[in-house]
Amino acid sequence: QQTKGNENNRTITEMWLVTTKRKAETSSMLSTYNCYMAIIMDAANVDVILVGDYASNVMAGHETNLPITLNQMIYHAYSVIRAIDRALVVVDLPFGSYQSDPKEALRSAIRIMKESGAHAVKVEGGAEIKESVKRILAAGIPVMGHLGLTPQSIYKFGTYTVRAKEEVEAEKLKQDALLLEKLGCFGIVLEKIPANLTKEVSESLTIPTIGIGGGKHADGQVLVIHDLLGMTHEFNPRFLRRYMNLYEEMG
Ligand code: KIV
Numbered sequence: 001q002q003t004k005g006n007e008n009n010r011t012i013t014e015m016w017l018v019t020t021k022r023k024a025e026t027s028s029m030l031s032t033y034n035c036y037m038a039i040i041m042d043a044a045n046v047d048v049i050l051v052g053d054y055a056s057n058v059m060a061g062h063e064t065n066l067p068i069t070l071n072q073m074i075y076h077a078y079s080v081i082r083a084i085d086r087a088l089v090v091v092d093l094p095f096g097s098y099q100s101d102p103k104e105a106l107r108s109a110i111r112i113m114k115e116s117g118a119h120a121v122k123v124e125g126g127a128e129i130k131e132s133v134k135r136i137l138a139a140g141i142p143v144m145g146h147l148g149l150t151p152q153s154i155y156k157f158g159t160y161t162v163r164a165k166e167e168v169e170a171e172k173l174k175q176d177a178l179l180l181e182k183l184g185c186f187g188i189v190l191e192k193i194p195a196n197l198t199k200e201v202s203e204s205l206t207i208p209t210i211g212i213g214g215g216k217h218a219d220g221q222v223l224v225i226h227d228l229l230g231m232t233h234e235f236n237p238r239f240l241r242r243y244m245n246l247y248e249e250m251g
Pocket of ligand 1: 031050051052053054055092189191212222223224
């Protein structure tokens with residue numbers, strides 16, 4: 001099969017509408033990092049493909065997502081973009097490419113958009129990255145937020161367990177979600193937070209929330225394709241629904 005270049009059947013506007021205006025319906029988002037997996041997902045009508053920095057773990061075998069570089073993210077995003085006809089493709093800005101100052105954040109986001117052809121970027125954090133988010137949005141680049149267990153801060157958290165169980169952290173998360181919406185983000189990933197907090201945040205926003213490990217109340221859910229297909233057999237969080245067990249079947 002030929003890869004399809006960048007000639008989308010659907011316009012960017014149509015894709016944008018699917019993800020931003022359809023809060024009432026559940027939308028699907030899956031993470032992948034290569035061309036042929038993206039071809040399958042696109043044909044299966046997945047709404048949003050996330051080229052996440054979890055590629056650092058599942059593609060390169062690192063323990064965390066910190067080592068992956070901007071160039072490597074662009075390579076993965078470029079491979080996915082060339083495969084798709086219809087899905088909206090969101091790409092993670094990797095650790096170190098946007099936290100230091102807003103100008104660097106914008107330069108990194110522009111590189112992703114220009115060199116991969118992606119449609120939007122995703123960043124982790126709230127108030128602390130406000131100026132960077134503003135600057136990227138001001139350049140016309142759609143931004144998705146990511147709150148809760150933000151894996152780029154794993155060495156601050158020290159564990160991948162549920163965040164925002166305490167009132168102070170939960171309150172900050174609620175404020176950050178409202179801030180990201182006010183700044184103009186088109187959606188927010190909520191990772192590993194209590195289900196009642198996912199519900200409260202989702203109800204307080206007009207933009208969609210996409211959950212992972214945060215219960216059923218987010219507007220959509222995201223999973224990583226390697227986890228969903230059972231390739232990462234040693235990764236067994238409670239929230240993960242495996243649809244296959246490729247590790248066993250191929251082994
Ligand atoms: O990197 C990634 O794929 C992600 C999802 C797990 C939300 O950020």
